[in-house]
Amino acid sequence: MSVQLFEQQLSVVNVGLASFAEAIRDAKAPVVHLEWSPPAQGDRTVGMQLAELLVDKRVDAANQEAVSRLYAGQPILRGVAPAREVIPGIEDRMLLHAGPPIAWDAMSGPMQGAIIGAILFEGWAATPDEARRLAAGGAIRLEPNHHHAAVGPMAGVTSPSMPVWIVENQTFGNRAFSSMNEGLGKVLRFGAYDDEVLGRLRWMRDVLGPAMARALDTGGPIEIAPLIAQALHMGDEVHNRNVAASGLLFRRIAPALVRTGMDASDVAAVLEFISGNDHFFLNVSMASCKAMLDAAHGVPASSLVTAMARNGVDFGIRVSGLGYEWLTAPAPMIDGLYFPGYSAADANPDLGDSAIAETVGLGGFSMAAAPAIVQFVGGSPQDAVAYSREMLQITLGTSPAFTLPALSFTGAPSGIDARLVVDTGVAPIINTGIAHRQAGIGQVGAGLVRAPMACFERAIARLAETLAE
Amino acid sequence: MSVQLFEQQLSVVNVGLASFAEAIRDAKAPVVHLEWSPPAQGDRTVGMQLAELLVDKRVDAANQEAVSRLYAGQPILRGVAPAREVIPGIEDRMLLHAGPPIAWDAMSGPMQGAIIGAILFEGWAATPDEARRLAAGGAIRLEPNHHHAAVGPMAGVTSPSMPVWIVENQTFGNRAFSSMNEGLGKVLRFGAYDDEVLGRLRWMRDVLGPAMARALDTGGPIEIAPLIAQALHMGDEVHNRNVAASGLLFRRIAPALVRTGMDASDVAAVLEFISGNDHFFLNVSMASCKAMLDAAHGVPASSLVTAMARNGVDFGIRVSGLGYEWLTAPAPMIDGLYFPGYSAADANPDLGDSAIAETVGLGGFSMAAAPAIVQFVGGSPQDAVAYSREMLQITLGTSPAFTLPALSFTGAPSGIDARLVVDTGVAPIINTGIAHRQAGIGQVGAGLVRAPMACFERAIARLAETLAE
Incomplete structure (x- = not known):
């Protein structure tokens, strides 16, 4: 074929400098x-x-x-038990928190609030001041959930007496754990710790946890992946919108709960609590995502991201081929919608282990499934x-289990490749709640x-170093 | 402005003959x-x-x-009671059926099957043959649900002992009624009447109905419009897909049911029945649509369609300005997907009062809300x-209560104007189930x-005559 370039009118595509x-x-x-x-x-x-890693066959x-x-x-919901009985390595006078490691002094307001609340809930201190002194004095060990096969939303504080969901990855046998969701309003995970908060935590310990x-x-264990898949066909993205998934779980659990023969007024109270909490499924989903990702962790040379988590100060990721190292950067502010009376000036930087949802391909990655969520997070x-x-550009493939109707049932973008993120300049998008920056207040909005x-x-950089060794 | 038509190159738009x-x-x-x-x-x-009606200010x-x-x-779910206690004009030895009026001899297989089943259920006959003879001999009065402020899916047979939902339109005070949904498989509404079907109907009469x-x-009455609105944001179109709406109703009813103090094993059985039936909400929705449309019926000169209903032989509509007249035509065949082992040769023509959903703007009119339904009905x-x-072309407006996320939260096309249907040539689209053409078999597919x-x-034609009088 002959090309008569200079006799034609030229159409120019310019790349880069405008x-x-x-x-x-x-x-x-x-x-x-x-x-x-x-x-x-x-x-x-x-x-x-990056150029070397992109062509490295080992990666x-x-x-x-x-x-x-x-x-x-294949995550399966096996049961519920007090954290101290099931979470590996949790000890007396130890609290687990969201995100990468952080010392008490460096913690943000909402995380300090949640730590204070958990100390009061455990009875290790009688007043908030005393709790604060205990934590500041080093008498309470503070470790990330992620170091104990656990995850928690927002501050994510898990204490030994709290009931936790037990999710097992049936394919690989590993387990993951998460606290139970308290609902909205004044709640521990957003840093609130007044009597209402503590009373609810005690009821969850004494009634809700044993009931579940x-x-x-x-009723027997519940397979979670089909439930998530169905919720994606019902308008949830299963991070910031869990209304369908919570309803599906409720439908599975309610008849079995009645069959336990527990006191009818306790059963009714438990059903009312769950049916009034559209986020009830969130923590089950998070533990399921953790169980799935932990099985993919520890493959030498892999650039697959196996965790994204924030402690309210730092944002950290883990990568399959980098062991238990955290790669951190300052936690960003959230672009979102605020509840009446609040604004961006009240907001804490990004917080919580819940980005484990996006790490699997849910949440922001599955927003196509949840058009109605824009009323909550904007856009x-x-x-x-x-x-x-957009997220399809940075994932290693699409989920075989989770599909998106609005994209003609394409699989959700799943499995973030750190190489593709850096190569494309496309950073993972996360749907999340916004906590007030001060302890004791709670949620003030939600966004992206x-x-x-x-x-x-x-x-x-670290993967390149590792592979050069 | 000067137009230099003949000096320009002409671009022609041709309408009609190709x-x-x-x-x-x-x-x-x-x-x-x-x-x-x-x-x-x-x-x-x-x-x-039509040309006259389109410019008639009275219309x-x-x-x-x-x-x-x-x-x-504003439909509100008030309660449940035996049909004989609440449905106006229902009598002993009377059965109500779907669609416009039809005599026993002319009825399709599935409707005859449902009539036989209802006669056996009421104890008016001991065997199917005896039931058939009774019906054929005129000993049982057969009238449309729509003549009694009622609606029923598919064959839609309502008998005096059946428990029915009572929905009240709070704005206008009128009430509408519908039987309770039996679930899928072998069920009366698809013309099945064996012992399994009759046993379930007795359990619904003795346990489910009283429990609800x-x-x-x-727990108090339940507002239905907000529940439908929420379901439309959760992937239902609230006719052939009711999974979200059924879950939302279940969440509302389960705690109240436990608080009744009823026997725990009955409560558990009821909860299992509801949680296992993704169409449980359908009949509540239909009664709600009927209650809304009846309030809009009877406005002289109005061309608003207030009912679309099929008896398996005829398709009938009612129009607000035409009183209780039915405008009928032969019921069409359905274009759909068949269950394994069945084909179009097994299908009965279109059947059921459930097109009351489309008459309000749900079902086929709200399919944009339910991308996942195409796996069930095709496309x-x-x-x-x-x-x-497309349906926006034939409605008088959009629903203020029901919005469609995929259309940027536009209201559902609502309120069919018979003039616009004829003027545009766009016929209302209906999502529906497909019954086997023989009595006693059941559902064989679903489609459009x-x-x-x-x-x-x-x-x-009739409206023009009426207005010319």
């Missing part, structure tokens, strides 16, 4: 400008490391192994679809946030 | 061909009547009044959105069907 395109446009010639910036935000060292093979483990996960344990014993239904499409690019750049 | 466009295209001139056919399928008399004013009543409806009655007494999620957009255009043309 000034070149402007010059052509000034000369009245047709030009399309393509937004582009170099990977790793132009960092030459990371850029070179591809490791990712194949890791993501196939992720996709093979007995219902699961009576339009079209934006919701666009986010899911991007995982910090720096976490993924560090992962690339 | 041959004109072809001639222009042959001459290499640009032409856009628009599909168009005359209203009333070219029937000159109806076309002239516009009447429709404004009728549709404002429809939009103002007591739960509603204990793609894009088709689902297209149906909702268009209301027959002839019903609407007859309505135009």
Whole structure:
């Protein structure tokens, strides 16, 4: 074929610096400008490391192994028990919290509030001041949930007496745990710790937890992946919108609970509590995601992201091939909608282990499933679809279990490759709640946030170092 | 402004006969061909009547009044009682059925099967043969549900002992009724009447009905419009997909049921029955739609459609300004997906009062809310959105209560104007189940069907006659 280039009218596609395109446009010639910036935000060292990792067959093979483990996960809800009886390594005078490790002094207001509340709930102190002194004096060990196969939303504080969901990944046998959801309003996970909060926690310990344990014993364990899959076809993205999933779980548990023979007024109170809490399923979902991702963790050379978590100060990720190292960066502020009377000035930076949902491909990655969530986090239904499409650029594939009707039943984008995040400059999108920055107040809004690019750049650097050894 | 028409290149839009466009295209001139056919399928008399009605200010004013009543409806679920105690005009040895009036001999297989089953259930006969003889001999009065402020899905047979939902339109005080949903498989409404079917009907009469009655007494009445609105944001179109709505109703009723103090094993059995039936809400929804539409009925000169119903042989509509007259045409076959082992050869023509959902703007009109339903009735999620957009052409407005996320929260197309149906040639789209054409078998599939255009043309003719009087 002969190309008669200079005899034709030229159509120019300009990539990168906009000034070149402007010059052509000034000369009245047709030009399309393509937004582009170099990977790793132009960092030459990371850029070179990324270039090597992108063609490293060891990484591809490791990712194949890791993501196939992720996709093979079959989380099953086995039961409920006090944390101290089931969470590995939890001890007396130890509290678990969300996100990467952080010391008391460095903690944000809502996390300090939740720590104070948990100390009061455990009876280790009688007043908030005393609790604060205990924590500040180092008498309480503070460790991340993620170091104990656990996850918790927002402050995510888990104490030994709290009842926790037990989820087992049937394919691999590993277990993961999460506290039970308290509902909205004044709740521990947003840093509130008044008598209403503590009273509810005691009722959850004495009535709700045992009731769920007995219902699961009576009715049998519940497979969670089909339930999540169904909820995605019912308008949930199963992070910030769990109304369908909570209803489906309720339908499964209610008849079994009645069959336990427990006191009818306790049964009714438990049913009313669950039916009044559209986020009840969130913690079950989080433990299920954790159980799926833990099975994909620890594959040498893999760049699969196996956790994203925030402690309200730092945002941390873990990568399958980097062991238990955290790659951190400052936690970003959230772009969201605020409850009446609150504004961005009240907001704490991003907080909670709940981004484990996005790490599996739910939440922000599955927003196409949940057009109605834009009323809660902002944007339009079209934006919701666009986010899911965008996330397909940074995942190793699509979930075989979770599909998105609005994208003609395409699988949810699942399995973040740290290489693709840095290469495309597309940071994972996360749907999340917004906590007040002070202890004791609670939730003030909800919105969207991007995982910090720096976490993924560090992962690339560390993976390159590891593979060069 | 001066128009220099003949100095410009002409761009032609051709409407109607394609041959004109072809001639222009042959001459290499640009032409856009628009599909168009005359209203009333070219029937000159109806076309002239329609032309008059379309500019008749009396019809516009009447429709404004009728549709404002429809939009103002507030259905509330008040209770459950045996049909004989609450349905106006129901008598001993009377059975109500779906669709317009029809005699025993003319009835389709599934409706005859349901009549036989109801006679056995009432104890008016001891064997199917005896029941058949009774019905054929005229010993049982057979009347449409719609003549008794009632509706029923598929065969829709309602007998005096059956428990029925009582829905009240709070705005206008009128009531509507519907039987309770039996679930899928072998059920009376699809024409099955074996011991399993009759045993379930007796259990519904003796346990389920009284349980729901007591739960509603204990927990109080339930507003249905907000529940439908929420279900539309959870992937239901609230006709052929009721999984979210059934779950929401279950969540409301379960705690109240436990608080009734009824026997725990009955309570558990009732909860298991409801939680295992994704269509449980259908009949509540139908009674709610009926209560809303009855309040909009009887406005002289109005062309608002207030009922669409099928008896398996005839498809009938009612129009607000035409009193209790039925405008009928042969019931069409359904274009759908069949259960394994069945095909179109097994199918009965369109059947049931459930098109009351579409008459309000749910079902096929709200398919944009339910992308996942295409797995059940056929087509793609894009088709689902297209149906909702298409129905906007034939409705007097959009529902203020029911919105569609996928259409940026536009209201559901609501309030069919018979004039617009005939004028546009767009027939209402209905999501529906497919019954086997023989008595005693049951459901064989589900799909989509268009209301027959002839019903609407007859309505135009009759309305023109009425207004000319």
